Amino acid sequence: MSLERINPANLSRASGFSHAVVGSGRVVLLAGQTALDAEGRVVGSDVVEQFEVALGNLLAALRAAGGQPDQLASLTVYAVDLADYRSRGTAIGAVWRRLVGRDYPAMAAVGVSRLWDDAAVVEIQGFAILDP
Numbered sequence: 001m002s003l004e005r006i007n008p009a010n011l012s013r014a015s016g017f018s019h020a021v022v023g024s025g026r027v028v029l030l031a032g033q034t035a036l037d038a039e040g041r042v043v044g045s046d047v048v049e050q051f052e053v054a055l056g057n058l059l060a061a062l063r064a065a066g067g068q069p070d071q072l073a074s075l076t077v078y079a080v081d082l083a084d085y086r087s088r089g090t091a092i093g094a095v096w097r098r099l100v101g102r103d104y105p106a107m108a109a110v111g112v113s114r115l116w117d118d119a120a121v122v123e124i125q126g127f128a129i130l131d132p
Contacts, residue, residue: 002023003021003022003023003070003071003073003103003129004021004022004023005018005020005021005103005104005105006018006019006020006021006022007019007020014104016089016093016096016104016107017104017105017106017107018103018104018105018106018107019106020106021073021074021105021106023071023073023129024129024132025129025130025131025132026129026130026131026132027127027128027129027130028062028065028066028067028071028127028128028129028130029127030058030061030062030125030126030127030128031061031125032078032116032123032124032125033054033055033057033058033061033123033124033125034050034053034054034057034115034116034117034120034122034123035049035050035051035052035053035054035057035120035122036053036057036117036120037053042117042119042120046088046121047079047081047084047085047088047092047121047122048088048091048092048095050120050121050122051077051085051092051095051122051124052095052099054120054122054123054124055095055096055099055100055124056099058075058124058125058126059099059100062128065128065130066130067128067130069099069100069101070100070101070103071128071129071130072100072103072105072126072127072128073105073106073126073127073128073129074105074106074107074126074127075105075106075107075108075124075125075126076107076108076109076110076124076125076126077107077108077109077110077122077123077124078109078110078111078112078115078122078123078124078125079109079110079111079112079121079122080111080112080113080114080115080120080121080122081111081121082109082110082111084121085109085122086109105126
């Protein structure tokens with residue numbers, strides 16, 4: 001299985017995402033993950049720390065389903081303070097590269113007024129395409 005990341009030259013330069021991702025195989029839908037620890041408490045004092053825990057939780061679910069980070073096809077990031085999320089992009093990108101690598105799925109970031117867990121400032125949801 002392989003994913004093809006498509007970034008047409010006539011679209012703006014993709015930085016931290018791919019414009020499109022094509023693949024074939026088993027689809028794994030990944031529920032939104034926040035920075036919950038094993039006891040169900042939100043951990044992390046800022047968006048970068050919570051992003052790292054939330055992404056780690058999403059990757060743990062993906063691995064439990066038999067997948068690997070490079071098989072992520074699409075992600076949606078929900079942030080309570082989108083301006084803060086954008087301003088911390090360099091640090092968030094460093095977390096991404098450390099946990100996932102240099103390949104990026106199709107992505108969207110959405111500003112929201114609140115998340116299910118009151119203390120959560122970021123939630124990550126996505127899907128992956130695994131070998132058939």
